[in-house]
Amino acid sequence: MKQYDVAVIGGGPAGYLAAERASEAGLCTLLVEKREVGGVCLNEGCIPTKTLLYSGKLYEYASGEGKTFGVTCKDAQLHHEEVVKRKETVIKTLVGGVSAALKRKKADVFYADASIRKETQGFVISCESNEFLAKTVILATGSEPVIPGIPGVSEGILDGSVLTSREILDLKEIPKELVIVGAGVIGIEMAAYFNIAGSRVTVVEMLEQAGGPIDKDAAEVLQKELEKKGIRFHMKSRVCDVSNNTALVGQDGKQIKLPYDKLLMCVGRKAVTDVPGLTELGVYTERGAIVTDERCQTNIPGLYAAGDVNGKYMLAHVAYREAEVAVNNIIGIADWMDYSAIPGVIYTQPEVSFAGLTEQQARDTGMDIQIKKVTINMSGRHIAEHGMSEGFCKLVIDRKKQIIVGASLVSAYASEIIYAVTLMIQNKIPLESIRRSVFPHPTVCEIIREAVFS
């Protein structure tokens, strides 16, 4: 039986980065993956959706928005099948890059379903007829879409009329009527692309606001901007039945019928913990996810869990950091997660980004806060490139300490700017220091300076 210092189960962002870091540190490393390395992020999540959304953005300009900037284009068309082909090429390039990096760093990669058991010498990882012995294990099995028990959904999945975020990315044709259940990050990004691509999009959301747990002000602007583009929202509504390509929706005590060609389920994701043998190890779980401490350790000595499987933040960038924390603890370097300033982005037009606490979350802690909010129209570059718009930069300030504890941005480049605020929040940089730093001009990033000075 080949022996390893560390075996990583799952080859998504948490798994492949853990395997790379462990190998770089000189540990004999095994990565077991049942499908393709890259996980949801590269194969059916972050990267494919951004590829589609970028094509959508170009088409939006070419087909009309460009007029504002003195640019028109005759007969602009979006060829969805070409967009999907390009997406495949992008995935192939990136997955190839990950495989090559693992090889270069001399991590062994085994493509199979893994099961796990504990023996006195360590963990035994079984893959088909092969068995490997590992001193430590990093569980990085990720997450999968939640399929709610709404009557008719299982039948719809079988006949192809009900899709999850996995299948919709491979559609060859744009559905005429697309009903999306769930206005979280996935639902919103899918709505944005398919609306541009020609679907009539209706979003059904049971909560009051779109965009998941983002700041209320950001959610309002986001929904308004998407409505202006033609997306219809049914808020505080629930789908209670789907049959014959019609969704029955309960709204304000009434029932409405929404016909569809495709119905997309985006009602959240759940941790994948069905590795045979895991339950027998006695690992603690909570709401279906593996319980870990700030060092990404489970209750079983030597067993770590990183990424979506621990259910904390289902974000690839959090998974990367958790993977590093797990590996560092395995090699004896004290390291832990700091979840105080996790950035998030919704890749719509305009983009929405956030880090740290929302205004409401800060108020709920009882902190004495001050809100500094400025319109994005204070940014010369934003007006030059996008015109006057509804966006903003909102900072939540700890009044006593004079530091930023949360930020929300609705603007162009919001995804790229948020990292600056993430650093400010995480390192508790005093407002006074930010005031003294020089921001490049003209950039949209200057809006942070404007907000700090407001």
Ligand code: NAI
């Ligand atoms: P989510 O939890 O963000 O949103 C699901 C939404 O569905 C919620 O607003 C919920 O109220 C609603 N919902 C649930 N059941 C419903 C029902 N029966 N009827 C109507 N509405 C219902 O989940 P989502 O969007 O599926 O995303 C999953 C994860 O993937 C999130 O953790 C997200 O952060 C991550 N992700 C992040 C991306 C990014 O950073 N850009 C992109 C895609 C995913």
